[in-house]
Amino acid sequence: VDVRASGSKRFAEQDIVRASGIEKGQRSVSLERVKEAAANLLALGIFIEVSYRHSAVPGGMKVEFAVKDSADFVPADFDNIVWLSQPELLAELHKRVPLFSGDLPINITGNLTEVVASALQSLLNERGIKSTVSFAPAGAREGLVDFYIFRADDVEVKIAELRIADASPAFLPQLHLASKGILGTHYQRSSLQNFIAHNLINVYQRAGYLRAEFAPPQVAIGSVKENETLVNVTLPVREGRPYTFVGFGWSGNATATAAELDPLIHLRVGKPVDGVQLASDLQQLRTEYARRGFMHMLLKLTPEYDDAAGTVRYEAAIKEGDHFNMGKLDIAGLQPSSEDRVRQKWRMREGDPYDPGYVKTFFANHFRLPPGVSYVVEQSEGEAPNSIDLTLVFCKAGTKCLASAPNQLYIPIPDDEPRPRRK
Numbered sequence: 001v002d003v004r005a006s007g008s009k010r011f012a013e014q015d016i017v018r019a020s021g022i023e024k025g026q027r028s029v030s031l032e033r034v035k036e037a038a039a040n041l042l043a044l045g046i047f048i049e050v051s052y053r054h055s056a057v058p059g060g061m062k063v064e065f066a067v068k069d070s071a072d073f074v075p076a077d078f079d080n081i082v083w084l085s086q087p088e089l090l091a092e093l094h095k096r097v098p099l100f101s102g103d104l105p106i107n108i109t110g111n112l113t114e115v116v117a118s119a120l121q122s123l124l125n126e127r128g129i130k131s132t133v134s135f136a137p138a139g140a141r142e143g144l145v146d147f148y149i150f151r152a153d154d155v156e157v158k159i160a161e162l163r164i165a166d167a168s169p170a171f172l173p174q175l176h177l178a179s180k181g182i183l184g185t186h187y188q189r190s191s192l193q194n195f196i197a198h199n200l201i202n203v204y205q206r207a208g209y210l211r212a213e214f215a216p217p218q219v220a221i222g223s224v225k226e227n228e229t230l231v232n233v234t235l236p237v238r239e240g241r242p243y244t245f246v247g248f249g250w251s252g253n254a255t256a257t258a259a260e261l262d263p264l265i266h267l268r269v270g271k272p273v274d275g276v277q278l279a280s281d282l283q284q285l286r287t288e289y290a291r292r293g294f295m296h297m298l299l300k301l302t303p304e305y306d307d308a309a310g311t312v313r314y315e316a317a318i319k320e321g322d323h324f325n326m327g328k329l330d331i332a333g334l335q336p337s338s339e340d341r342v343r344q345k346w347r348m349r350e351g352d353p354y355d356p357g358y359v360k361t362f363f364a365n366h367f368r369l370p371p372g373v374s375y376v377v378e379q380s381e382g383e384a385p386n387s388i389d390l391t392l393v394f395c396k397a398g399t400k401c402l403a404s405a406p407n408q409l410y411i412p413i414p415d416d417e418p419r420p421r422r423k
Contacts, residue, residue: 001025001060007067008047015098016041020065034063045110046070046099073103075147076116077138079188080157082219082231083129092123106145108137113148120150130226131155138190149190157187160222160230164200167237174203187231192217196235205275208242210303210312243305243312245273252318255292264288273312289320293353296321324354326390327382332403333375333394338411342367342392354388368414376401 003024005016020037022029034052042050049068054061078089090102096119097112104113113135121133131152139146162179164172178199182192196214204212215236222230245267250258265281267273282299289297298319303312326348331339345367348358359377363369378391394409395401 001057002062004062004064005067006064008069010069010073011046011067011099016065016067018098019044022063029061029063038065041065041067043110044099044112044115045105045107046073046112070105070107070110072106074106074145076100076102076104077147077149077189078120079149079151079190080186081120081124081150081152082157082187082221082229083124083127086216093119096123104148117150124152128224129155129229151188154227156228158228158230159183159185159187159192159233161232163232163234165234165236166239168239171203171207171239175200178203187219187233189217192233200235200237202276204239205279206277208244208272208274209239210243210273210275211240211305213238213240241307241310242272243310245269245271245313246306246311247313249313249315250318251315252320254320255294255323256289261285287357289318290357291353291355293323293325293355294320295324295354295356322386325382325384325387326350326352326354327384327387328389330389330391330403331394332391332407333401333405333409334407335410336407338409339407341411341413359390359392370411372397373409373411374398374401378403 001024003017003020003022005013005020008016017023020041022034022037031054034054038050038052041047046069047067048070049066051066053064053066056062078086081089084092093116094101097115100112100116104116117133117135121131124131124133129152131154133150134153135148135150137145137147138149159182162182164175164179167175181199182195185191200214201212204210215238218234218236220232220234222232224230246269248262248265248267250261253261264285266277267281282301286297286299298321300317300319302315302317304315305312328350329343329346329348331342334342346362347366348355348362363375369375373394374397375392375394378393380389380391381387382389391403393401393403393405394411395405396409
């Protein structure tokens, strides 16, 4: 006779009722069917609690579901789904999956993600796109879920044309040149965003247009074959204005003076800011701090824009973190004579500031390995506080480098290196 739902702040009551599968006026509904509906709602992973009440009323039964929302949701990203616009796609999926409107629970025990994938696959198949839909969690760091990616497998979606809308004529030649690398490649929203950030945006960053940004891509179907879809992509851009540099301030730099840090920033007062160069300079700054033993230095750069004057000043706040020193150096896999040569050339001594980039520099500039010899680096916490022990493990190329392997490799002395005199 009546079906209700209460307790949710995220989902509409009618959507919860629709997702339960029990409808007002439905005949021959047993109590076991109501219990099963509550269990199915809980299995979606979007509620941490689902209970139900039923009562006899004239003409039948009244049912009410009481739910408690889960707290953690992340967006769904439809990476290469181009056959419907985003609003159309979400609307169609919401019709089929009432409790999906674009977000999914992080709770991996829930099955709403599988339900959405199944509905999406049916939707595409109905439109003649014979594809299997897969999904996977994704995040900026391992173990972190920032969103779920859905992809249509077994079908190729390629970029046939890329157009930049609203770009100034002065930038069009550079943008067209930068765009050539993506033509003919597989269309994926994630790859396209990465391409924009590392190629197209840089065209503006180099010229001082620091706040230029691209709107979400507009995708139009060019042609559809059995297993291939060609798309034309339009990227609207908001260029903003160029900015000139007026100053740079430092704070938190206890172990390095401003006079030491300023030369690392290649900006010139009164000149347009090269944002690409600035990003490279900041990376070099982090490398310099790491070389001094501050491996976990944090840098927060705050731009202060004056739009009326077209200028920008930067404030760099540094948190240096703990200082780390070199601990002990162990070497495995080499014969004693070759091990001695490594130790003689190694310059980062115990107690020196620990430089995480030194190993790469050592083998590039100070100790050349012959063909057929490989190495791995094992890093561990040293006995002294904030010290790092290193183990260099050598092995034949193509084999697994194990510290427990016999010390049997001999590294010959290069022809251009002085040989030790025999006694």
